Amino acid sequence: MAAPLEYNRKNMPFRRLGPSGLRVPVFSLGGWLTFGGTVVGDPVKDIVKIALENGINMFDEAETYSRGKSEEELGRVLKELGVRRADIILTTKIFWGTRGGPNNSGLSRKHIIEGLRESLARLQTDYVDIVFAHRPDHTVPVEETVRAFSWVIDQGWAYYWGTSEWSAREIEEAYQIAHKFGLHAPVAEQCEHHLFHRERPEGEYRTLYKKYGLGTTVWSALASGLLTGKYNDGIPEGSRFDTNGKFFSERVKKLQTEEGRRQIEIVKTLTAFAEKELSCSVTHLALAWVAKNPNTSTVILGATKPEQVLDNLKALEIIPKLTPQILEKIDEIVGNKPDALPSFGRPGLDIHGRL
Known part of the structure; x- marks a missing residue:
């Protein structure tokens, strides 16, 4: 039997997950569209192993990824590698389920509890560190959803819960219910955030x-x-657009539109800027830019081979180089920074006082 794999932090910086005490790596690894789908067997182990040897100890899953196969692959690999459960952070997401049926999806108390139980079995673990509501469920009272996530935390099946692609109003409602009834409130939101998608994470959630x-x-x-x-x-x-062509069909079509062509021109400009100003690739610039945001707890990477993990981690070297001046130049290139909240003509406050 192979010796257990020891996690190596290397130079990975850690941040708190929202207001919680849990420390998460700036870069984590996810199984969406890879594990159990385009990547199976030993290649999954190779990717996870290289991640653990280079500071990544957080792995993001969902019950719906490859209809449960992604969780199964990750659970198998972690067991085969002999990784200490306390050394890693496991997350999963509940909503779509893995099969049909009126109660095998959504955010009812029934599916949250039964869906998470099945996820734990696939991951071969007694608990996940964070369980996310993969989308809001407008057919279920939010109080029921909050109570169910709070209950699984009380059972020790999860330590924290969060939301994913919820609106600010929906997250606010969850907080209010949790505070009113003394329940566990969400600590994180799993959202899409990149240089072409900024309004929700930078504007709506502020x-x-x-x-x-x-x-x-x-x-x-x-x-x-x-x-x-x-x-x-x-x-x-x-x-990814090739191996998951059906899933990304609309994105591929968009590349042929005026907006798509404009984005490609921006990427070309960002590429030249990254090479000239930061001596890095546009990939490293884009990853570092998201990680630089103070509200980002972790950036989830995807990989189909170990070399991609190592290459993406070079973004750690770029984060300190993103000075206010560099960030301002990037904003000028992409031209989509969300507007500040209106002051309606009132003069600004002293920057050293309480805002």
Whole structure:
């Protein structure tokens, strides 16, 4: 039997997950569209192993990823590697389920409890560190959802819960219910955030960051690969848009529109800027840019081979280089920074006082 794999922090920085005491790595690894789908067997182990040897100890899953196969692959690999459960952070998400049936999806108390129980079995673990509500369920009272997530935490099946792609109003309602009834409130939101998608994470959520200390676990920081420059001249064979063509069909069509062509031109400009000003690739710039945001708790990476993990981690070297001046230049290139809240003509406050 192989010796247990020891986690190596290396130079990975850690941050608190929102207002909680849980420390998460700036970069984590997810199984969406890879584990159990385009990547199975030993290659999954190779990717997870290289992640653990290079500072990544947080792994993000969902019951719906490859209809449960993604969780199964990760659970198998972690057991085969002999990783100490206390050394890693496991997350999963509940909503879509793995099969049909009126109660096998959504955020009812029934599905949250039964869905999480099944996820734990696939992951071969007694608990996850964080369980996310993968989407809001408008057919279930929010109080029922909050009570169910609070209950699974009380059972020790999860330590924290969060939301994913909920509106600010929906997250606020969850907080109010939790506070009213003494239940566990969400500590994080898993949202899409990248240089082409900023309004919700930077605009809509801004009051939640300030009021509750909410943190984000970011997915699609590279806009599904668009921000790597790989789609500048079409769809390369083996790329995500190629291997998951049906899923990304609308995104592929968008590349042919005026907006899509404009985004590709921005990527080309960002590529030249990254190489000239930061001596890095546009991939590293894009990842570092999301990680630089103070409300980002962790950025979830996706990988189909170990080399991608190592290459993406080079973004750690770029984060300190993103000075206010550099960030301002990036904003000028992309031209989509969310507007500040209106002051309605009132003069600004002293920057050293309480805002």
